[in-house]
Amino acid sequence: MEVVNARTAFLSNYEVLSLLQELDSAALSAGTYVQLPANQRLIMTEARAYLTSKHVDAPLQTAQSVQHLTRGLAKFDLTKAEKLQIVNLMPTTMVVLYTIIEDFEYRFPSDSADGILSLVQESQALASSELATLHPVTSLGHDPGTDGLAELGKGKRKRRAGGEGEGEEQLFLPDEDTQADVVMQELGEVWAEDFDLPEEGDAEIDEVEE
Secondary structure, eight states: OOOSSTTOSOOOHHHHHHHHHHHHHHHHHHTOOOOOOHHHHHHHHHHHHHHTSTTOOGGGOOHHHHHHHHHHHTTSOOOHHHHHHHHHHOOOSHHHHHHHSTTHHHHSOTHHHHHHHHHHHHHHHHHHHHHHHHSOOOTTSOOGGGTOTHHHHHHHHHHHHTTTTTTOOBSSOOOTTSHHHHHHHHHTOOBOGGGGSOOGGGGGGGOOOO
């Protein structure tokens, strides 16, 4: 197998999970069964299992919370890969943050770490508030949202139908006329433009060992 176009665009865990949920919802709405290749079915199953596991933050994020975080990170001189890792890992301690950002102590003043961690905490609080509205916990303490993560996609479609989020920018915006662009249009998520600015330091990520 050959990689034709390596890293067409950056996708966060939240975006990938949202796409899988959209595909599931579309299949259920169509009421038809499509036979997928075995390798594609395996990848989708394993990706869904990982992204919905308890140690991944994607199910606990929303478009608004990710938007808040990424726009806040724009004021820090971070690479695209570092921003993406912060969105995916949601660090809440200095130890984790220092493993994400290379040479942190040389590149940023000492108070920058507190600023980034505060942004993460604000993003988590925003997501918790929004998810609590979508999935109120019952008197038994059971959150129905954990039984059907696809319901998050339904909530987002309702908000889109109401006209919210129009005219807002996208976060991991790929090049034009790519499949990733079609995917992002279908998701209709709210992303910031600065994530796809070219950076010399990221060129090495595209290198594939032979």
